[in-house]
Amino acid sequence: MRLRFKLLLKSINAGQLAVFSIASLIGTIIVLLGIWTYSEVGQITENQNNIFKGQYLVITKPVSSVGTIASLIVKDANPSAFSDSEIAKLESVEGVNDIAPFSSSCFDVHGYAEFIGIDLSTKMFLESVPDRFLDIPLQDWKADISDREIPVIVPRTYLDFYNYGFAASNTVPQISEGLVSAVSLRIRLDGNGMSGTYSCRIAGFSDRINSILVPESFLSQANRLFGSKAEAPVRMIVETAPNGFSNVSEFIADHGYTIEGGGETARLATVLKRVLMAVIAVGAIFSVLAFVLLLVTVMLMIERNRAKNAILSSLGYTRKAIAAPYQLLAIGMDLVTCILATAGALLLKPLISSIMEQLSPAGVPAHNGTIVLLAVIMFVLSAALHTITIFRKSR
Numbered sequence: 001m002r003l004r005f006k007l008l009l010k011s012i013n014a015g016q017l018a019v020f021s022i023a024s025l026i027g028t029i030i031v032l033l034g035i036w037t038y039s040e041v042g043q044i045t046e047n048q049n050n051i052f053k054g055q056y057l058v059i060t061k062p063v064s065s066v067g068t069i070a071s072l073i074v075k076d077a078n079p080s081a082f083s084d085s086e087i088a089k090l091e092s093v094e095g096v097n098d099i100a101p102f103s104s105s106c107f108d109v110h111g112y113a114e115f116i117g118i119d120l121s122t123k124m125f126l127e128s129v130p131d132r133f134l135d136i137p138l139q140d141w142k143a144d145i146s147d148r149e150i151p152v153i154v155p156r157t158y159l160d161f162y163n164y165g166f167a168a169s170n171t172v173p174q175i176s177e178g179l180v181s182a183v184s185l186r187i188r189l190d191g192n193g194m195s196g197t198y199s200c201r202i203a204g205f206s207d208r209i210n211s212i213l214v215p216e217s218f219l220s221q222a223n224r225l226f227g228s229k230a231e232a233p234v235r236m237i238v239e240t241a242p243n244g245f246s247n248v249s250e251f252i253a254d255h256g257y258t259i260e261g262g263g264e265t266a267r268l269a270t271v272l273k274r275v276l277m278a279v280i281a282v283g284a285i286f287s288v289l290a291f292v293l294l295l296v297t298v299m300l301m302i303e304r305n306r307a308k309n310a311i312l313s314s315l316g317y318t319r320k321a322i323a324a325p326y327q328l329l330a331i332g333m334d335l336v337t338c339i340l341a342t343a344g345a346l347l348l349k350p351l352i353s354s355i356m357e358q359l360s361p362a363g364v365p366a367h368n369g370t371i372v373l374l375a376v377i378m379f380v381l382s383a384a385l386h387t388i389t390i391f392r393k394s395r
Contacts, residue, residue: 027285059235059260125212
């Protein structure tokens with residue numbers, strides 16, 4: 001067998017194999033890192049909006065000096081509020097699947113938090129959105145005015161304020177999201193000569209909102225019991241179609257509206273995904289060219305050894321036995337490239353992760369499984385195609 005291998009592989013072109021190795025290595029690294037980065041960008045946007053079912057934007061009007069002066073002069077004027085006609089225009093924009101206003105509390109709200117003997121309190125307000133916009137089990141997102149405990153969704157900035165502001169300056173323990181259940185949260189509602197105190201259970205965190213969300217049913221009952229006149233909505237939540245973000249963002253910019261929370265992240269993520277698709281395409285072209293180059297090199301070896309192959313066939317060697325040396329050469333080159341590309345991608349991954357952290361301060365997952373799995377899939381596909389093609393040509 002060793003003699004057969006030496007005989008058939010004697011005409012190896014080292015230069016062509018070197019070019020294949022370089023091209024294949026570059027292409028595979030680009031594809032591995034490109035697909036990994038693309039998947040992580042998707043996870044970042046999902047993690048930042050994990051309380052929402054899909055692609056949602058929170059839209060507001062900017063506060064201006066003229067608007068502030070007008071609200072002081074004209075009673076009950078609120079230049080930041082959305083009128084019915086403005087809501088209708090926004091709803092008619094191509095790319096908008098659904099839209100709803102935020103409902104706000106029309107009464108006094110005080111919040112209280114207690115953790116290992118530390119008491120915090122603040123005046124605040126509550127908001128709600130229709131249940132269809134939230135990705136929370138309905139049985140966990142129900143509350144009645146007669147309940148003593150209600151579920152709430154809290155802005156992640158509240159937790160960051162405590163951890164990096166209050167806790168850091170007062171040398172007290174920080175709180176992770178997993179330890180939030182150890183914090184005692186209460187709210188007191190006051191209005192119309194009545195008051196009510198409720199315990200709070202945190203159902204989730206969000207980067208898109210800057211107020212505490214409560215179930216819509218609870219807030220509507222609380223407004224009727226404790227509240228006064230309902231105010232016009234000042235914030236809108238908009239569901240965009242999969243390819244509708246560009247149209248919606250253009251409409252928002254033209255009308256001077258702003259996107260709260262993850263709007264910039266969503267825009268950057270969209271642009272980054274498009275760039276990554278182009279980068280992945282370039283890497284795929286390198287990989288395909290390298291695959292073809294190795295295949296052509298092996299085919300030329302088979303052609304140069306046609307006479308030797310005929311002799312081996314007349315000596316009783318099967319077609320499978322004659323093709324084996326060429327197949328092992330191709331598979332070996334594929335395996336070496338896969339191993340080197342995986343190592344290179346894992347070495348470069350921390351650099352890309354540090355760049356992506358600027359898009360997501362919450363961090364990027366550190367697992368390497370995606371890269372390794374992709375490398376294995378690429379190796380199996382390349383080796384299988386090389387094996388089948390070489391077997392068909394080795395006659």
